[in-house]
Amino acid sequence: MEYNAKKGNIHVFSPDFRLSETLDCGQAFRWEETDKGYKGYALDRYLELSEKGDEIILHNTSEEEFLSFWKNYFDLDTDYTKLKSLYSSDETLKNACNFAGGIRLLRQDFWEALVSFIISQNNNIPRIKKIISSLCEMYGGFPDAKKLCSLSPEDLSPIRAGFRAKYIIDAAKKVTEGEIDESDVRTLPLDQARKKLMTIKGVGPKVADCVLLYGCYRTDAFPVDVWIKRVMADYYPDGFPSEFSETAGIAQQYLFHYIRNSGKNS
């Protein structure tokens, strides 16, 4: 990964990183477009970004914060050129990577991903963003589990999460009481980690896989939503190729974006 620091900004050089494709592809819900680029939060850490050609610029940060946090968050030590070259042996994946080659998998916070994807169920992306934004506004930042664990669903009514409010609170309870332990979820075999997460009310197979992929960087987790179901039916009727299983979750990210957005301008 190539970068340099100048005038309080960090310049990252990568052909595999486009802001809109990475920050607006439905994996994170707290980034928004500005006239100059994007701005948003990773948990309670704020950042503004812009881009110029193959260069991504991180504004108002330090080299220290970049090295200790953002480099990891944007997964900058993973070689996506190599990854996409691996995927190119599959025709559909090749097309998906050519369609939006600037997607990277963000290494998000566990709790933030858990709450975010509970909210995502049977919902649309603009509204998911709105609910999460309201939640953060209500608490002056993304609330930790302890702040939510003793609430009643009515307490959350201002954020308009509907039937998901009780699921958020159950998640907060189980995390606070230690019934759900982040390090367990990170280290248990995938199917066991999945089952563990599914003991939370409102967490089924899809949300569990999203938490494992986006909140734990378990790239072998493969979330299947309505869009990926269409991809599977159309292109992989015999199942997703096992040769990609180690990073199937990253491949899923390209496919999800591809199926949702390709054809819009044709």
Place this chain on the structure above:
DNA sequence: TTCCAGGCGTATC
């Protein structure tokens, strides 16, 4: 008005 959105809990077979 009806349908749909990065699903899941529950009832029923």
Place this chain on the structure above:
DNA sequence: GATACGCATGGA
């Protein structure tokens, strides 16, 4: 284990 249905909410 598979399938059907309701669910809060707001935009199309």
